[in-house]
Amino acid sequence: MQKRYLLAPGPTPVPPEVLLAMAQPIFHHRAPEFAELLGRVRDDLKWIFQTRGDVLILASTGTGGMEGAVSNFLNPGEKALVVNGGKFGERWMKLCNTFGAKVEEIKVEWGQSVDPQQVADALKRDPSIKAVYVQASETSTGVAHDCRALGEVVKARPDTLLVVDAITALGVFDLKTDDWGLDVVVTGSQKAFMLPPGLAFVSVSEKAWQKAASTKNTKFYFDFKKERESQLKNQTAYTAAVSLVVGLAEVLKIFKAEGLESLFARNHRLADATRAGMQAIGLSLFAKSSPSDALTAVEAPSGVDGQQIYKQLRVRYGITAAGGQDHLKGKVFRIAHMGYADTFDVVIAVAATEMVLKELGYAVQLGKGVGVAQARLMPAGK
Amino acid sequence: MQKRYLLAPGPTPVPPEVLLAMAQPIFHHRAPEFAELLGRVRDDLKWIFQTRGDVLILASTGTGGMEGAVSNFLNPGEKALVVNGGKFGERWMKLCNTFGAKVEEIKVEWGQSVDPQQVADALKRDPSIKAVYVQASETSTGVAHDCRALGEVVKARPDTLLVVDAITALGVFDLKTDDWGLDVVVTGSQKAFMLPPGLAFVSVSEKAWQKAASTKNTKFYFDFKKERESQLKNQTAYTAAVSLVVGLAEVLKIFKAEGLESLFARNHRLADATRAGMQAIGLSLFAKSSPSDALTAVEAPSGVDGQQIYKQLRVRYGITAAGGQDHLKGKVFRIAHMGYADTFDVVIAVAATEMVLKELGYAVQLGKGVGVAQARLMPAGK
Numbered sequence: 001m002q003k004r005y006l007l008a009p010g011p012t013p014v015p016p017e018v019l020l021a022m023a024q025p026i027f028h029h030r031a032p033e034f035a036e037l038l039g040r041v042r043d044d045l046k047w048i049f050q051t052r053g054d055v056l057i058l059a060s061t062g063t064g065g066m067e068g069a070v071s072n073f074l075n076p077g078e079k080a081l082v083v084n085g086g087k088f089g090e091r092w093m094k095l096c097n098t099f100g101a102k103v104e105e106i107k108v109e110w111g112q113s114v115d116p117q118q119v120a121d122a123l124k125r126d127p128s129i130k131a132v133y134v135q136a137s138e139t140s141t142g143v144a145h146d147c148r149a150l151g152e153v154v155k156a157r158p159d160t161l162l163v164v165d166a167i168t169a170l171g172v173f174d175l176k177t178d179d180w181g182l183d184v185v186v187t188g189s190q191k192a193f194m195l196p197p198g199l200a201f202v203s204v205s206e207k208a209w210q211k212a213a214s215t216k217n218t219k220f221y222f223d224f225k226k227e228r229e230s231q232l233k234n235q236t237a238y239t240a241a242v243s244l245v246v247g248l249a250e251v252l253k254i255f256k257a258e259g260l261e262s263l264f265a266r267n268h269r270l271a272d273a274t275r276a277g278m279q280a281i282g283l284s285l286f287a288k289s290s291p292s293d294a295l296t297a298v299e300a301p302s303g304v305d306g307q308q309i310y311k312q313l314r315v316r317y318g319i320t321a322a323g324g325q326d327h328l329k330g331k332v333f334r335i336a337h338m339g340y341a342d343t344f345d346v347v348i349a350v351a352a353t354e355m356v357l358k359e360l361g362y363a364v365q366l367g368k369g370v371g372v373a374q375a376r377l378m379p380a381g382k
Numbered sequence: 383m384q385k386r387y388l389l390a391p392g393p394t395p396v397p398p399e400v401l402l403a404m405a406q407p408i409f410h411h412r413a414p415e416f417a418e419l420l421g422r423v424r425d426d427l428k429w430i431f432q433t434r435g436d437v438l439i440l441a442s443t444g445t446g447g448m449e450g451a452v453s454n455f456l457n458p459g460e461k462a463l464v465v466n467g468g469k470f471g472e473r474w475m476k477l478c479n480t481f482g483a484k485v486e487e488i489k490v491e492w493g494q495s496v497d498p499q500q501v502a503d504a505l506k507r508d509p510s511i512k513a514v515y516v517q518a519s520e521t522s523t524g525v526a527h528d529c530r531a532l533g534e535v536v537k538a539r540p541d542t543l544l545v546v547d548a549i550t551a552l553g554v555f556d557l558k559t560d561d562w563g564l565d566v567v568v569t570g571s572q573k574a575f576m577l578p579p580g581l582a583f584v585s586v587s588e589k590a591w592q593k594a595a596s597t598k599n600t601k602f603y604f605d606f607k608k609e610r611e612s613q614l615k616n617q618t619a620y621t622a623a624v625s626l627v628v629g630l631a632e633v634l635k636i637f638k639a640e641g642l643e644s645l646f647a648r649n650h651r652l653a654d655a656t657r658a659g660m661q662a663i664g665l666s667l668f669a670k671s672s673p674s675d676a677l678t679a680v681e682a683p684s685g686v687d688g689q690q691i692y693k694q695l696r697v698r699y700g701i702t703a704a705g706g707q708d709h710l711k712g713k714v715f716r717i718a719h720m721g722y723a724d725t726f727d728v729v730i731a732v733a734a735t736e737m738v739l740k741e742l743g744y745a746v747q748l749g750k751g752v753g754v755a756q757a758r759l760m761p762a763g764k
Binding site: 001002003005023254257258263266316317318340342343344345347348351352354355358359365366367368369370371372374375377378379 | 383384385387405636639640645648698699700722724725726727729730733734736737740741747748749750751752753754756757759760761
């Protein structure tokens with residue numbers, strides 16, 4: 001017998017009350033109770049997105065939302081500036097290319113966050129850039145890009161949109177969609193939203209809707225204008241993923257009970273303790289600046305294969321973490337601490353890492369990293 | 383948001399596959415599929431009880447099984463010898479008194495296990511003793527009594543039964559019902575059997591059935607002879623707790639997949655690591671001899687209220703452990719590690735204890751106990 005622990009950066013564990021809600025008998029997506037439900041979750045999504053604008057609910061994973069965030073806001077031949085600092089920056093590149101944009105790339109070394117000045121300079125050099133694509137949290141490297149600063153850079157330009165992949169950011173750390181001028185923000189259900197995969201959420205600013213009115217890219221399922229028309233009537237354009245929306249309502253209840261500030265504080269506490277614990281073991285964080293509070297990418301110590309760490313966590317201890325992607329394969333392993341995560345998930349992650357490293361022949365003092373993490377995890381006060 | 387952890391000595395957590403099985407639509411207890419199910423679980427119960435005799439399934443908690451283990455095997459006025467070394471030894475006393483037995487008590491200091499020689503001497507002094515009542519694992523103190531040695535003492539006597547409360551023992555550590563001569567063995571669903579409360583299981587030896595044939599105590603619901611007649615036909619005398627029996631079948635599948643030896647080895651590994659971790663924090667075990675592998679009773683350090691440790695584990699860290707009972711209230715807290723328990727439950731228990739003690743002002747080096755526990759928890763080989 002071995003218990004299983006899901007500490008990967010998505011899908012993340014689903015809370016029991018959400019699983020129970022989703023296990024209820026399904027009802028019809030054109031029934032009045034679904035419209036009532038959709039109205040409620042649409043309101044609550046605005047709250048967590050910190051926007052007064054629309055937040056679309058799509059039956060797709062986050063990548064579907066990203067596709068729509070390209071196809072609805074760029075015409076073929078228009079210029080896009082892509083911040084590419086990892087696997088998901090590359091996904092923006094591929095999507096922009098697929099939909100016929102001219103792409104200018106700001107290549108950011110994996111493990112670094114973009115310097116907002118670089119974006120400002122690129123925009124200044126080329127007034128024809130119609131949209132900037134960036135990750136709020138780059139899941140492949142565990143690095144956050146400074147969306148607040150990027151918002152400052154972009155919002156002064158009436159003809160340029162800022163499009164943010166917040167798939168491992170929204171619900172993890174503060175992201176003020178309206179105040180910071182984030183025109184399009186995309187996230188998915190299976191990260192901080194602690195739902196099964198299958199839903200994407202996309203907020204769209206008025207500025208972005210104005211642009212969408214005139215874009216001509218080929219799209220059908222991810223046609224945001226059509227979807228908006230339906231959702232303003234508390235309907236979905238196509239069949240809604242009913243059970244997931246039922247689960248979403250439960251998740252939003254949990255979020256509201258906790259409150260934004262506590263939610264972000266908890267995620268930060270868990271992230272901070274994970275980073276401190278891993279460093280106390282003698283490991284280096286892969287993020288050289290602005291580590292994301294959603295997940296921690298940890299470098300394998302020299303002489304130890306990162307894939308072995310990832311694999312042994314699973315085989316020996318029932319823990320599903322993540323390995324490195326592409327050229328990071330074998331060099332890093334990644335531990336998530338977003339969504340349905342609490343104090344002892346971090347304790348487990350650090351303890352298991354110590355045990356696996358010891359088994360792999362790395363000199364580690366069992367309990368040392370855990371102790372440092374424990375100290376950071378202890379809630380203040382009372 | 384706070385995750386909840388159930389580390390109390392019952393009820394214990396129920397594995398997800400068992401919860402799912404029990405969530406299936408209910409079927410009728412007189413339907414053929416229930417008889418088929420009951421036949422299967424009766425066979426598998428014999429395997430885990432290590433007996434060729436009958437194992438009755440009762441819709442009650444363990445105490446109901448204990449009541450039947452008195453009322454079916456003692457006549458009013460007959461003499462019972464009760465080993466009383468804790469709260470559940472006292473329960474044997476109360477039951478024997480309730481059913482009109484003459485009770486001789488071997489009082490064992492709480493925290494100690496009985497010396498089998500004391501039982502042998504008492505039996506030698508008084509040939510009229512018809513049954514010896516004992517706990518295999520005394521849940522209030524975390525102490526195991528040596529049932530193998532007691533079996534040796536009792537089985538030579540044709541007119542004396544050995545009745546064992548194995549509620550926190552069966553499925554935790556080795557208990558050879560037939561080989562050791564344990565005539566009646568009682569357990570419940572909500573401990574090592576990792577089911578919700580509501581079922582008791584009682585094995586009965588041929589020697590005990592012979593005694594039962596002539597006992598005259600008042601009983602109806604817990605009439606084992608009547609129950610046996612039904613269960614030999616794969617029926618229950620009264621309504622069966624259908625969903626719990628469905629869950630039981632899943633649990634027995636898990637037990638069989640793990641195997642008895644591995645099951646006991648895992649429980650021992652978790653118990654050993656808990657004891658070593660708590661001692662490394664500087665705490666003393668309450669069990670002064672033969673600690674039970676089901677749970678660990680830990681003494682609160684001087685100046686710290688044990689009830690505060692128990693309470694703060696829950697309030698601060700979402701962990702339900704147990705406090706001390708009766709005169710141990712405030713003096714000990716108890717952590718279980720039986721049933722659906724694995725490596726990181728122990729890590730969580732020791733880490734949380736460190737953190738709570740530190741918050742309560744006790745000098746503790748965070749991670750020290752955890753490190754010692756980790757070393758004991760690391761599986762050998764491969």
